[in-house]
Amino acid sequence: MPLISPQQFQQAKRLLFMSPLALGDFLYLKTFLGKIKTEYPHLELDIWLDDNRNNRQSWRLLRSRTIEQWIEEEKDFTRSYGCCDSPGRQRQQINLAQKLNYDLVIIQGGNRGRHYSALARDISPYAFIAAYKGGSRYYGLLDTWDFRHSDKTYQLNKKTLPENYHVTDRYYQIMRAIAGITLMPADLMPVLKLPQLPLSYAIDWLTKQFSDPLRQGPVIFLNHLSTDKKRDWQQKQLFALIAQIGQSNPETRFIINIIKEHRDEISRAVRSSPELQPFQVAVFTAESHFFELPSLIARADLVITVETAIMHFAAATGRPLIAMMRQKKPYWAPPASKTTRVVYTGKKSEHISDIKVDKIMRAVIAMQKQLHQLPSVTSPDLADMPPLKRA
Structure with a gap:
């Protein structure tokens, strides 16, 4: 039996889902939350994504606002509660949530x-709270105390997961145990539906940035930074990769994705780099709405990125993808397919910057050989490869 019974869902008016969501988390979890909404359409389904840190880190607050914009576009959700920058702001948000008298959390x-468990009880004293425990302290000896505010708890049993499982398998086991939902395996993977306006924006942006009608080659979308230095590729590696690909075909259009915080810095570096001068390189930052980013990814012929949400958006929009990942949490890797290649670090202790440029070049060449529809590139030791051609 699930932690929350069908009768409880049927009798409830409002459900609050609480999780410190990143973009990739929400992309995959919204499939399971949407299933709850489908089975109980009368429910107001709200999302609390504040992570209880109460600091002013720009990347953290920007990511939160981005997810809030995304939630607004999804028909299954009524409202969201974003990350706060101070205890006072969080208290105001808690007070707003208290007025809604959530029946289920x-x-x-x-x-x-355990922090969310206490917070959930503060928000709704009479709600039925079902919590996924995640990691336990001291081998679970403190679970009774840590989750004393929750009515029922669930612990993931990794032994029941498939071999080489994906993060969607984890989320499905958790949400099925809590909410009793059932999905076919083919329905676990998300599809990112893009509104028409951002799609038009992407076309206009490409036209403006790459205006030479004689140099309308394939579009390669590149992302070399994350929110963790261990998952960053170096700028010099990025530029070297662009130069190697560009030497094969100067018509290639390169897009470097960057957040606003680093946009001016990377733009100056691109303009002043002698090795990039012969090539078409544009710097992109989502300006007004989250969907500008996946809409531009959807127009790319190839996406090359470190392990961040970009790789999940590329997979969800069906774009050819080369992802750079550490040998940690492999279940976050994009699903295996003909259009996806994951390049791992050599050792678990290594960072993304330990992945050499030549290794990424070989991955691009191998993908081109397999699909015959991706940009074809050459490397210094593979001069007999065919030139880069648009798909």
């Missing part, structure tokens, strides 16, 4: 589950 808090 689902917590998917990972290692912060």
Whole structure:
């Protein structure tokens, strides 16, 4: 039996889902939350994504606003509660949530589950709270105390997961145990539906940035930074990769994705780099709405990125993808397919910057050989490869 019974869902008016969501988390979790909404359409389904850190880190607050914009576009959700920059702002948000008298709360808090448990009870004294415990302290000896505010808890049993499982398998096991939902395996993977306006924006942006009608080659979307230095590729590596690909075909159009915080810096570096001068390189930052980013990714012929949400958007929009990942949490890797290649670090202790440019070049060449529809590139030791051609 699930932690929350069908009768409880049917009798409830409002459900609050609490999780410190990143973009990739929401992309995959919204499939399971949408299934709850489909089975119980009368429910107001709200999302609390504040992570209880209460600091002013720009990347954290920007990511939160981005997810809030995304939630607004999804028909299954009524409202969201974003990350706060101070205890006072968080208190105001808690007070707003208290007025809605949530009947049910689902917590998917990972290692912060116990904090969400107490917060959920503060928000709704009479709600039925079902929590995924995530990691336990001291081998679970403190679970009774840590989750004393929750009515029922669930612990993931990794032994029941498939071999080489994907993160969607984890989320499905958790949400099925809590909410009793059932999905076919083919329905676990998300599809990112893009509104028409951002799609038009992407076309206009490409036209403006790459205006030479004689140099309308394939579009390669590149992302070399994340929110963790261990997952960053170096700028010099990025530029070297662009130069190697560009030497094969100067018509190639390169897009470097960057957040606003680093946009001016990377733009100056691109303009002043002698090795990039012969090539078409544009710097992109989403300006007004989240969907500008996946809409531009959807127009790319190839996406090359470190392990961040970009790789999940590329997979969800069906774009050819080369992802750079560490040998940690492999279940976050994009699903295997003909259009996806994952390049791992050599050792678990290594960072993304330990992946050499030549290794990425070989991955691009191998993908081109397999699909015959991706940009074809050459490297210094493979001069007999065919020139880069648009798909």
